[in-house]
Amino acid sequence: xxxxxxxxxxxxxxxxxxxxxxxxxxxxxxxxxxxxxxxxxxxxxxxxxxxxxxxxxxxxxxxxxxxxxxxxxxxxxxxxxxxxxxxxxxxxxxxxxxxxxxxxxxxxxxxxxxxxxxxxxxxxxxxxxxxxxxxxxxxxxxxxxxxxxxxxxxxxxxxxxxxxxxxxxxxxxxxxxxxxxxxxxxxxxxxxxxxxxxxxxxxxxxxxxxxxxxxxxxxxxxxxxxxxxxxxxxxxxxxxxxxxxxxxxxxxxxxxxxxxxxxxxxxxxxxxxxxxxxxxxxxxxxxxxxxxxxxxxxxxx
Amino acid sequence: xxxxxxxxxxxxxxxxxxxxxxxxxxxxxxxxxxxxxxxxxxxxxxxxxxxxxxxxxxxxxxxxxxxxxxxxxxxxxxxxxxxxxxxxxxxxxxxxxxxxxxxxxxxxxxxxxxxxxxxxxxxxxxxxxxxxxxxxxxxxxxxxxxxxxxxxxxxxxxxxxxxxxxxxxxxxxxxxxxxxxxxxxxxxxxxxxxxxxxxxxxxxxxxxxxxxxxxxxxxxxxxxxxxxxxxxxxxxxxxxxxxxxxxxxxxxxxxxxxxxxxxxxxxxxxxxxxxxxxxxxxxxxxxxxxxxxxxxxxxxxxxxxxxxxxxxxxxxxxxxxxxxxxxxxxxxxxxxxxxx
Numbered sequence: 001x002x003x004x005x006x007x008x009x010x011x012x013x014x015x016x017x018x019x020x021x022x023x024x025x026x027x028x029x030x031x032x033x034x035x036x037x038x039x040x041x042x043x044x045x046x047x048x049x050x051x052x053x054x055x056x057x058x059x060x061x062x063x064x065x066x067x068x069x070x071x072x073x074x075x076x077x078x079x080x081x082x083x084x085x086x087x088x089x090x091x092x093x094x095x096x097x098x099x100x101x102x103x104x105x106x107x108x109x110x111x112x113x114x115x116x117x118x119x120x121x122x123x124x125x126x127x128x129x130x131x132x133x134x135x136x137x138x139x140x141x142x143x144x145x146x147x148x149x150x151x152x153x154x155x156x157x158x159x160x161x162x163x164x165x166x167x168x169x170x171x172x173x174x175x176x177x178x179x180x181x182x183x184x185x186x187x188x189x190x191x192x193x194x195x196x197x198x199x200x201x202x203x204x205x206x207x208x209x210x211x212x213x214x215x216x217x218x219x220x221x222x223x224x225x226x227x228x229x230x231x232x233x234x235x236x237x238x239x240x241x242x243x244x245x246x247x248x249x250x251x252x253x254x255x256x257x258x259x260x261x262x263x264x265x266x267x268x269x270x271x272x273x274x275x276x277x278x279x280x281x282x283x284x285x286x287x288x289x290x291x292x293x294x295x296x297x298x299x300x301x
Numbered sequence: 302x303x304x305x306x307x308x309x310x311x312x313x314x315x316x317x318x319x320x321x322x323x324x325x326x327x328x329x330x331x332x333x334x335x336x337x338x339x340x341x342x343x344x345x346x347x348x349x350x351x352x353x354x355x356x357x358x359x360x361x362x363x364x365x366x367x368x369x370x371x372x373x374x375x376x377x378x379x380x381x382x383x384x385x386x387x388x389x390x391x392x393x394x395x396x397x398x399x400x401x402x403x404x405x406x407x408x409x410x411x412x413x414x415x416x417x418x419x420x421x422x423x424x425x426x427x428x429x430x431x432x433x434x435x436x437x438x439x440x441x442x443x444x445x446x447x448x449x450x451x452x453x454x455x456x457x458x459x460x461x462x463x464x465x466x467x468x469x470x471x472x473x474x475x476x477x478x479x480x481x482x483x484x485x486x487x488x489x490x491x492x493x494x495x496x497x498x499x500x501x502x503x504x505x506x507x508x509x510x511x512x513x514x515x516x517x518x519x520x521x522x523x524x525x526x527x528x529x530x531x532x533x534x535x536x537x538x539x540x541x542x543x544x545x546x547x548x549x550x551x552x553x554x555x556x557x558x559x560x561x562x563x564x565x566x567x568x569x570x571x572x573x574x575x576x577x578x579x580x581x582x583x584x585x586x587x588x589x590x591x592x593x594x595x596x597x598x599x600x601x602x603x604x605x606x607x608x609x610x611x612x613x614x615x616x617x618x619x620x621x622x623x624x625x626x627x628x629x630x631x632x633x634x635x636x637x638x639x640x641x
Contacts, residue, residue: 012606012619014637020616033314033616035306036568036637038575039605043624045582045590048600059591060600066624068604075615079607082305084577089629090595093587094577158587174302181613203612213613236587285613288305288579 017075019205037288039079042066076183076209076281082288086174095157095175095239097282097289102232104153104243108135110268113277114152115296116189118248122300125271133268139189139248139297142196151194151245152293154180154282155231157238164237167229171237176227178216179285180242185278186210188252188297192245193221213285216240246280252297259299272301306609307574313567321559322446325437327365329450329550341547343540348388349432350543367432368543370514371396372534373411376426383535392539396430396511400504402480412511414499416476416486423497427534429546431510431553438508443556444485445472447503449510450551454519457548464516465490468503475505482506489516512546521545561640568606568635575627576601600628606635 016024023031047062072078084094107113116139117123117132123140126133137151138144145151156177163169182191186208191199199219201210214222228238251258259274266275276297283290331340332352339356349369355362371393372378379386394409401410401418410418412425431449433442447468454462468475471485487501487510501512517530521542533542576599577583583590583601591600602624608617619637627633 012621012635012637014606014617014619014639016617016639017615019614023610023614023616030610031616032610033309033566033608034611035308035609036566037306037607037609038568038570038601038603038627039607040578040580040602040624042604043578043580043582043602045578045580048591050591050593060602060626063602064624064626066602066604068620068622068624071605071618071620073618078615078618079605081578081580081583082607083575083601083603083627084303084305084579085307085574086303086577087573089573089576089599091577091599092589092592092595094584094589096584096587160586160588162588203614205614211613284579286305287303290579 013071015071015073017078018073018207019075021073022206037079038083039081040083041078041080042068074207075205076207080290084288093158093160093163093236095171095177095237095287095289096159097154097156097177097284097287097291098159098233099291099293100153100155100231100233100241104148104151105137106135106149108133108268111266111275111296113294113296115275115298116246116248118252118297118299119254122271122273122298125300126268126298128269136298137246139246140253142192142198142245142247145196145245148243151243152280154242154291155228155234155238156240156242156284156287156289157228157231157234158236159234161235166231166234166236166238169237171227171239175287176239177284177287177289178223178240180214180222181283181285182212182214182244183209183281183283184212184246187249187258188276188278189246189249189295192247193219194243194245195221196245196247198247214242242282246295248297252276252299256299263297265301268298274299274301303577305579306613307568307570309566309568309608313569315565315567317563317565319561319563321561322443322556323439323559325553325555325557327437327553329552331365332368332547332550333544346388347385347538347540348392349430350540350547352547363436364434365437366434367430368546369430369432370428370534370539370542370546371430372427372514373397373424375411375424378427378531378535380535385538388539389534392430393428396428396509400479400481400484400502400507400509400511412502414486414497414513416478416484416499416502418478425501425511425513427514428501429512429514429542431512433508433510435508437557439557439559441482441505441558442503442508443558444468444475444483444505445470446554446556447471447485447487447510448555449487449553451516451546451549452551453517453549456520457545460519460549462519463551466500466512466516471503479504481509487512517546517549521549563638563640566608566637566639568637570603570627570633570635572629572632575603576629578602598628598630600626603627603633603635606637608637608639
């Protein structure tokens with residue numbers, strides 16, 4: 001993945017992604033481009049110097065000199081940050097999506113990462129006084145995760161209270177996120193609603209990344225009943241809270257194969273464990289903001 | 302409503318077809334001499350030789366063309382005493398079957414000198430076949446671009462009489478009565494093209510040159526101490542005959558053609574679109590970094606264009622060579638071309 005030559009005219013380097021080629025090869029009409037998005041993955045807006053003494057022409061001089069990398073073909077690694085269309089130009093604040101690790105599940109204090117126990121033996125071995133340690137999701141029996149402190153929570157809203165406090169001032173309706181795309185490695189786990197019922201993946205790509213599309217209108221059980229009136233990670237106007245669980249795949253539940261192939265070993269208390277680290281990606285389908293949550297799947301050795 | 306996607310309408314898509322041509326120059330020494338024939342692959346069946354651009358045992362070698370020879374069972378050269386007689390007939394019949402086809406009775410038709418098969422006329426009963434790799438000929442050889450030079454006279458050690466053969470005038474006079482696509486007649490540069498002066502045929506899409514043996518009037522060797530093409534064709538096996546024509550090759554030049562079908566997507570960003578970003582660095586405590594006040598224009602920088610399916614899967618991606626500034630004062634149309 002080299003840099004593109006930027007010494008002359010602006011050129012476009014276009015490639016089909018692996019998913020694009022897969023769909024083209026299927027020949028079933030699923031290769032159908034219907035929309036586009038623009039991205040700015042390489043841009044670091046911290047380089048925008050709006051106080052540059054030389055004038056406005058110099059505000060973005062460093063950004064415009066940013067070298068751009070060649071296109072590559074992994075569909076999930078590209079367009080991590082998209083440009084956003086909002087017809088108004090007078091916005092000074094935009095809502096973000098924040099993982100709420102205070103009211104929701106927080107990283108386990110031993111390994112400092114939210115973990116998922118993949119089978120019954122692992123759950124039992126990680127219990128203290130018959131209660132699963134904090135920071136660990138029971139990935140074997142999801143309905144046992146019956147408190148928000150066992151669930152992943154994502155709050156959408158403005159972090160600062162410059163526009164007013166959460167619950168006092170409403171987030172502009174056109175900035176409220178009502179659709180999410182959740183991506184998870186399908187070999188390792190699956191998505192479930194807060195009650196533990198598995199969701200149906202919209203698509204599993206050639207790299208085994210499953211995409212779940214959740215919408216307020218059709219998947220309301222994942223969303224808070226109304227926009228938030230308080231949040232430990234937001235101070236300003238807020239949208240909805242997304243609540244979800246992660247279950248362990250049958251592969252992880254029944255075999256150590258993937259653990260030996262992709263994972264490593266660790267210890268919690270006196271329990272020796274296999275583990276695999278992965279990431280769950282939560283992207284707002286409307287606003288494009290995204291947050292990646294590291295997750296560790298645990299299996300007793 | 303905030304959005305990150307924009308629908309591509311029928312007015313934003315167009316299809317084009319472009320013919321690209323590459324010049325392919327092959328020097329004769331690549332076929333005989335440069336690599337001491339380490340780039341010439343022979344097979345145990347002995348029915349053709351493959352020429353590579355580098356010693357073929359190397360993984361970086363590319364196959365560039367094959368050479369073989371055959372004659373019709375109706376040729377005067379055909380006979381039980383001829384070396385590899387049946388294989389030479391089989392080669393001729395195989396090539397004729399594919400390139401000329403069959404008559405109404407199912408019999409394989411022979412190569413016709415002027416291409417007018419229905420009218421009968423002179424046939425090319427003895428022929429060399431140069432089968433060019435698809436790596437070189439691509440979709441087809443460009444008409445009226447094929448030139449091939451041989452030294453047809455003298456002896457193998459002292460070759461003389463350079464002769465250039467080409468599909469002169471073929472861009473307007475090619476033939477279409479072959480089951481293998483279009484073909485032209487190969488003429489010698491010294492001959493004014495006419496019905497009786499053809500010395501071979503060139504099949505453009507198949508990438509095969511068929512060359513009559515009669516153009517070689519000297520001692521072709523090796524393997525034959527003296528004598529004509531006829532002596533070589535009957536007295537030597539196909540590999541030796543292929544050695545001989547390689548030895549007399551001076552150069553081959555042609556242009557290939559690639560038919561490029563493209564879909565062009567016009568990605569239009571209007572003045573009020575794509576002015577904000579979901580980049581993690583775009584906000585600081587939710588405040589937009591590129592603005593001091595609400596009245597400042599939002600600014601974003603485009604580096605990537607993603608083309609998506611209706612279920613939000615990224616199917617194609619295009620990268621700009623440098624960031625492109627987007628603000629409410631600008632409108633952009635980015636033209637993304639996908640070639641097939």
